[in-house]
Amino acid sequence: MSRLQRVAARDPRAGFRAERTDSSTSVPQGLLKSARKSGQLNLSGRNLSEVPPCVWRVNVDVPEEAKQNLSFSAAERWWEQTDLTKLILSNNKLQSLSEDLGLLPALTVLDIHDNQLTSLPSAIRELENLQKLNISHNKLKMLPEEIANLKNLKGFYLQHNELTCLPEGFEQLSSLEDLDLSNNRLTAVPGSFSSLPNLMRLNLSSNQLKSLPAEISRMKKLKHLDCNSNLLETVPPELAGMESLELLYLRRNKLRFLPEFPSCRLLKELHVGENQIEMLGAEHLKHLNSILVLDLRDNKLKSVPDEITLLQSLERLDLSNNDISSLPYSLGNLHLKFLALEGNPLRTIRREIINKGTQEVLKYLRSKITDDGPRQSDSFPETTAMTLPSESRVNVHAIVTLKILDYSDKQAALIPDEVFDAVKGNVVTSVNFSKNQLQEIPKRIVELKEMVSDVNLSFNKLSLVSLELCMLQKLTFVDLRNNFLHSLPEEMKSLIRLQTINLSFNRFKVLPEVLYDIPALETILISNNQVGSLSPQKIKVMENLMTLDLQNNDLLQVPPELGNCVSLRTLLLDGNPFRVPRAAILTKGTAAILEYLRDRIPA
Template identity: 65%
Template sequence: MAAARRARAGGGGSGPRFGRAAEPEPAVPQGLLRLARRSGQLNLAGRGLSHVPEHVWRINVDPPEEAQQNLSFGAADRWWEQTDLTKLILASNKLQELSEDVKLLPALSTLDVHDNQLTSLPSALGQLENLQKLDVSHNQLRSLPEELLQLPRLRSLLVQHNQLSQLPEGLGQLLSLEELDVSNNQLTAIPSSFALLVNLVRLNLACNQLKELPADLSAMKSLRQLDCTKNYLETVPPKLASMASLEQLYLRKNKLRSLPEFPSCKFLKELHAGENQIEMLNAENLKQLSSLCVLELRDNKIKAVPEEITVLQKLERLDLANNDISRLPYTLGNLPQLKFLALEGNPLRTIRRDLLQKGTQELLKYLRSKIQDDGPGPNEESPVTAMTLPSQSKVNIHAITTLKLLEYSDKQAAEIPEAVFDAVASNAVTTVNFSKNQLRDIPPRYLGSFPTGICSRAFVSSIPELCVSCCFSFFHNRNNVLTALPEEMEALKKLHTINLAFNRFKVFPSVLYHLPALETILLSNNQVGSIDPVQLKGLDKLGTLDLQNNDLLQVPPELGNCENLRSLLLEGNPFRTPRAAVLAKGTAALLEYLRSRIPS
């Protein structure tokens, strides 16, 4: 009878299944099973299985097939001395469910079924008392069974990239848990019982819909890494500062308007808070972060760096790219451990652009050299001179003539005063910053007059058709409400970088297909629903294409023919293929995968 059951389950039977015209399931090689009986480990990843053969679940219950034969066994093949299965890997198959027969493997310590099509988990998992690691990530789970809470030895629970809208209220019963990853789900709240997870070391809550964190998380005395990237957090409970073991805190892509107020967080080593709405660095907050080695604040709205930043004596990496910083404190050059300083994308007035390009050490050396200068301090206003325009405009003439920079940002202006353009009538500026205003269009005089320009984060809804300059090489218009680009932009034959992230494009701007010099297209966080791979292939210089967080329902395989792409970013779109595991392998592997899917 046992042999008949194994034959029906596909475990070595040579004939087809009765009553089925479909192709038989891929068989599990008997050699693998023999090896598993000796080692206690069975790896069936990537075998195209739509279900797990019954004899896999019964590997330690039924005698093996060779036991039915009249054979002599060597010491290595004594099946009756087999080892109980402790590790079972079923990843990257086509499984839609797991059998309740999983309870027949009570010795399992690791069960890996990530990257399948599971919509639920069997309640029998609760009987695996020895289970220490459960990986059910990259499936389609909508809930977790309450029986999971009966696993006393579970140390690692990975459920990222599913469709969970809530977690079991009693999850705190898993007292042995050291790693919990629930990222990339649809969670709106965290169970209060999380406070009981006192042995948790790593907690990943990224890419959910959390609007707040419970202050009770501070009870996690062992937590070293907390990732809350890409949620809807506006504040962080100050009580989290009492987490004595916390070393890494990720708060990127939220809605923070200021750095967390941590009154006593002296052990935090890394704070990542980029892509928020932070406008000011509070000097008192910085003083409480004396152990920081990494401070990442790129893509915010920071206007100034306080002198007190020098209290961060252990700081090794400081990322302030893409903010609104116009001046730096010269004492920044005295930070003894600083090895990396990112400042690109700021309207700096006192530092030449070529100096920024020389690297961190040269920049720090320059800042130190300026500390003893007699001129106005880095945070002081420039004196008014005969060359100063009316206060309404506040245009820095020195910046125009020396740095070729026209600065008129953060004025909340509905239009740019004529006096601003008059200031550059006889000067060829190369960079223009009209960011953070309330412009509803880009002034014709601006786009028609200057050889290159940058105009980012202005509240722009349209671009006048007659206002383009064929000498543009950089065009930055992120964080606006643009929905279309004029066809006249086809004249921008020298344009090689365009940044249209965080706008409202629903279709890929067709004019971009006709700009042969384009090297970089940044179109993330829009609503683009499709792209034309054939026209993209015509852009033979295109090396970077960022389409993250759009509405692409499918990725055309022909995109794989764009072999010049060095960076293709597609995360955060609702397409089902390619899967996240393919995206994670990088651009080269992704392009190869797409080419393999092109119909012959």
């Protein structure tokens, strides 16, 4: 039976009923004509309080132009129209949908997010071809049982509603791959969820869940499970048997213990920050062979086991705001790119070393591994290592043992020659001239170009970056925050090893062009400037870029094409004057922001 025949069977007069001109005025005839050709109709943001009947009947009624013109070219034969497959009604004021929704059985995409819907019509059962349904940011308290009829549904987005439970038969949505139930009022997850064999992404964050069903482990294809911001006190041990799981979010719950993960061989990110975990043992770590990110911040950990060195793939470790007083020296053997330790009562590492950043902490820990006994510098105050009057302001101990040239927090307008002279024949990998009054970068820094990888020039009065800095070919990290910079020289593209640059609290009005040409860049921090624009096309080419901090700038809009920059793991946009994405989207994190932007890329 053809589509029109099926419609006629429900309504014998459907093909002959005239359009209601009073309602169709909200939708231009040209838009409807275009929809008949393309199969797509976008009515987003039109302030609609109801959907005009002409929309539901776009493939049923004789079009208005056919009544006025009796001669048609081949391209205008309305009876050869394309069935509507994509309908976007988002960002309106809809409180309900008509049962006439069933007159669009060919729909594959229906987007009605950001409205005021309190219910869905039972006619939704007719949309058997639907593959993507977005009804997020509404006021739904329940779903109709007819939802179970959508056998081809792959993406179902229900976040930010008022759901307290799910209807019977929900598990019959066997094609589901992506399901977002975050920010609702769910108190339980049905065990029948295990009958969703193709589900790859499940978001249950910001609900009222006190437990997860053991049956959840039967989701053999699940890669991403988000249970942040619930009331979980434990997670079922069966969770550790989910072989395909790659990302697990359990932040902001009430967990006291971590499960073991013997079967989660593919787990790349484990986020358990803001819980009440008191112990981390070898049994929790020994199977996390592929882990890249481990977030343990804001817990009650008192120690870190030596077995942390089993995590040879680990790149980011967040231990901030715990009760850790010491770290195992073996931690220095990990190839971490980011290590957070703030808010711990650490006694074995001086605060000045922690302030230098991840690589200096790891370097310090590695240096301790080879110690056979206490160093002379541990037995005497640090000042005893500074014997010569000419070196009285230079930390020679830091140069010799930590390979750091440190002349920070002196409020100096110039770096004295004696500071560079103190290096002598030693190898220095880090330079710290922060918290001074420098108006230009010291020219003698070029003498260190064969060895220096980290440079900290933050909290000075620099208005430009000199070419001497661009000659440090081994530079991987540079901190230029809290200066007066408004541009960067093109010569910086020669810094082919540069991975992290901090430009926060300067005077940039655009993202500096040269940054797009530095291939190794992984992190760009440019918050608290005046950046008003950026190029998503150029950012997309930056294959290694994982972190982009644009907080507190002057972005009036976020280009939707930025959603294609899939390499980004952290995108921070708070504090800009744009209207969309809304704050509710920003709080959901980078993946949600990128998905939101991708959905708004013009077809």
